[in-house]
Structure formats: structure tokens, C-alpha cells
Amino acid sequence: AQSVTQPDIHITVSEGASLELRCNYSYGATPYLFWYVQSPGQGLQLLLKYFSGDTLVQGIKGFEAEFKRSQSSFNLRKPSVHWSDAAEYFCAVVPTDKLIFGTGTRLQVFP
Amino acid sequence: DTEVTQTPKHLVMGMTNKKSLKCEQHMGHRAMYWYKQKAKKPPELMFVYSYEKLSINESVPSRFSPECPNSSLLNLHLHALQPEDSALYLCASSQDPRPFQETQYFGPGTRLLVL
Numbered sequence: 001a002q003s004v005t006q007p008d009i010h011i012t013v014s015e016g017a018s019l020e021l022r023c024n025y026s027y028g029a030t031p032y033l034f035w036y037v038q039s040p041g042q043g044l045q046l047l048l049k050y051f052s053g054d055t056l057v058q059g060i061k062g063f064e065a066e067f068k069r070s071q072s073s074f075n076l077r078k079p080s081v082h083w084s085d086a087a088e089y090f091c092a093v094v095p096t097d098k099l100i101f102g103t104g105t106r107l108q109v110f111p
Numbered sequence: 112d113t114e115v116t117q118t119p120k121h122l123v124m125g126m127t128n129k130k131s132l133k134c135e136q137h138m139g140h141r142a143m144y145w146y147k148q149k150a151k152k153p154p155e156l157m158f159v160y161s162y163e164k165l166s167i168n169e170s171v172p173s174r175f176s177p178e179c180p181n182s183s184l185l186n187l188h189l190h191a192l193q194p195e196d197s198a199l200y201l202c203a204s205s206q207d208p209r210p211f212q213e214t215q216y217f218g219p220g221t222r223l224l225v226l
Contacts, residue, residue, distance in 0.1 A: 032211070032212055034214075036217075041199075041219075041220075041222070042219050042220070043115070043117075043201055043203075043217035043218050043219045043220050044154070044201070044203075044217040045217070046214055046215070046216070049214060051212070090153055090154075094211040094212060096211075097167075097211055098156060098167075098211055099156065099211050099215065101153030101154055102153060103152070103153055104151075104152075104153055
């Protein structure tokens with residue numbers, strides 16, 4: 001079945017540590033790819049997106065993501081996490097005409 | 112200005128009430144969306160308006176009635192809701208008439224509780 005998978009429901013890291021959040025999709029063609037962040041009780045903010053071109057995408061707040069066609073993945077990374085990065089992170093794809101969200105990864109940051 | 116505003120922030124209503132959620136953007140965007148988000152779940156698309164016309168209805172029950180009075184405003188009229196309709200309702204907008212290929216800007220949401 002076509003889907004967006006975020007395998008990690010909950011991740012805990014120490015402040016200053018590196019971070020990688022995983023996202024895999026199962027669609028025939030390369031869809032448009034997004035990462036959104038949602039703080040508790042808030043709306044969603046776009047971190048970055050990939051449509052085409054350079055497979056390493058830079059976003060806001062020091063985040064980057066790499067598109068790997070061979071692995072159908074679009075993983076989000078940050079070299080040094082800040083306490084304010086604690087939030088829910090959603091990967092989303094547009095295979096054709098609809099934005100489809102993954103189930104989300106909750107990031108907890110310890111001081 | 113990349114802001115989408117939503118009112119009210121919180122809403123409590125009974126199952127016989129009629130209420131409306133409002134969404135506004137002044138970015139000149141021509142596509143607007145309503146999403147429903149249950150706790151600990153991703154947002155689910157409800158409706159899409161493109162150039163003030165309803166273009167997508169994701170089989171939403173008729174107790175939810177969207178309205179787009181003009182290009183900046185989007186309403187969601189609520190009537191005879193059920194407790195399971197309690198959720199965070201998110202509004203979003205995007206610039207292009209190919210809405211899903213453009214960045215969607217989200218409002219903070221309205222948290223709805225149906226008693």
C-alpha cells in the first residue's frame with residue numbers, strides 16, 4: 001500500500017547531541033517531500049521541502065534533509081539539538097494531488 | 112507576512128449547538144484548506160478551496176460545512192457535532208492553484224471540544 005512511514009514514534013536526545021529523524025515513502029514516482037514541525041497545541045511550521053535538484057536540502061532552524069531515491073527516504077538531520085527543538089515532527093509527501101502526513105515523531109530533549 | 116490566523120483558539124460546544132470557525136490570511140494565497148487533527152495523530156485533510164471554489168471534499172460528514180466568502184477568508188460551520196468530532200482544526204493556505212505542490216502555511220488551530 002502507498003504510505004509515508006516514520007518508524008520512530010518517540011526519540012529522546014540530550015541537548016547538543018546530533019539528531020536524525022527517519023522518513024520513508026512507498027510511492028512509484030518521487031513525490032514532493034516536506035518536513036513540518038508542530039509545537040504542543042500549535043499549528044505546523046514548514047522546516048524544509050524537496051521538489052527536485054540537489055538532494056541535500058537546507059531548512060530553517062539549522063535543519064537539513066537528504067533525499068535518497070534508492071532508499072525512498074527523506075531523513076531529517078540536525079547536528080546539534082537545542083531544548084527548543086522539542087516538538088512533534090511530521091514528514092509529508094505529495095504523490096499526486098494530496099498532502100499525506102506520516103504518523104509523526106515526538107522529540108524530547110534533555111538538558 | 113506569512114501568517115494564517117484562526118479564531119477562536121478554543122471552543123466548547125454541545126451537540127445541538129451551531130458554531131463557526133474562522134480562518135484568515137492576507138498573503139494573496141488562492142488555495143485554502145481545512146484539516147482535522149486528533150490527539151497524537153497527523154492532520155487529516157477535510158476540504159480544499161481553490162480560487163474560492165470548493166475543489167476537494169474528503170467525504171466529510173455534512174455536519175461540517177465549509178464556506179469561502181472571499182479569497183482571504185475561510186469558515187467552517189459546525190452543526191450537530193458528535194463528541195468524536197473533538198479535535199484540533201487547522202487551517203492552511205498556499206499560493207498556487209496547484210495547491211499540494213506549494214508550501215502550505217498553517218494557522219495555530221482551533222481546539223474544539225464537543226460535549
